[in-house]
Amino acid sequence: INGEHHIALVKGDIADGEPVLCRVHSECLTGDAFGSLRCDCGEQLAEALRRIEKKGRGVLLYMRQEGRGIGLINKLKAYHLQDGGMDTVEANLALGFKADLREYGTGAEILADLGVKKMILMTNNPLKIKGLDGFGLEVVGREPIEMTCNEKNEFYMYTKYKKMGHILHVRNDWKKEE
Numbered sequence: 250i251n252g253e254h255h256i257a258l259v260k261g262d263i264a265d266g267e268p269v270l271c272r273v274h275s276e277c278l279t280g281d282a283f284g285s286l287r288c289d290c291g292e293q294l295a296e297a298l299r300r301i302e303k304k305g306r307g308v309l310l311y312m313r314q315e316g317r318g319i320g321l322i323n324k325l326k327a328y329h330l331q332d333g334g335m336d337t338v339e340a341n342l343a344l345g346f347k348a349d350l351r352e353y354g355t356g357a358e359i360l361a362d363l364g365v366k367k368m369i370l371m372t373n374n375p376l377k378i379k380g381l382d383g384f385g386l387e388v389v390g391r392e393p394i395e396m397t398c399n400e401k402n403e404f405y406m407y408t409k410y411k412k413m414g415h416i417l418h419v420r421n422d423w424k425k426e427e
Contacts, residue, residue, distance in 0.1 A: 261306025264364025272297035318350025353380025
């Protein structure tokens with residue numbers, strides 16, 4: 250649709266009009282393929298596949314939007330800035346990008362083309378819900394897909410919660426900073 254090759258993994262009958270369990274997952278080579286501890290992407294991908302398998306029907310849409318849309322090379326540059334003390338949002342801004350460049354219209358079109366009408370979206374990102382609720386699609390529910398923090402990604406997770414509005418359980422030490 251937009252020149253990128255996105256991948257939809259479909260399990261079961263998803264065109265029956267019933268709400269479909271869906272995960273729209275943005276590519277993360279470092280997390281998905283190499284198991285990076287800097288993010289929760291690989292764990293979210295694996296968990297989404299487990300849930301779809303358990304449910305017996307659903308869609309995992311793998312969107313080629315590496316690094317929240319800035320691409321792999323720029324993501325690695327952002328990592329370098331983060332190693333110097335910036336958070337993920339500050340690093341993207343320092344490189345001249347918005348905090349999040351992803352768009353979800355293409356994903357919504359793909360889901361609609363697959364026959365999805367209503368979905369239960371596995372996400373913690375309210376912008377993803379807003380971005381997919383259109384094109385004849387209706388987000389009728391949300392399943393959190395929250396992973397446990399580790400020492401390598403805790404600051405990243407806090408930034409997603411604090412600066413990007415992700416719906417995450419607030420840790421007691423995070424509450425102290427509010």
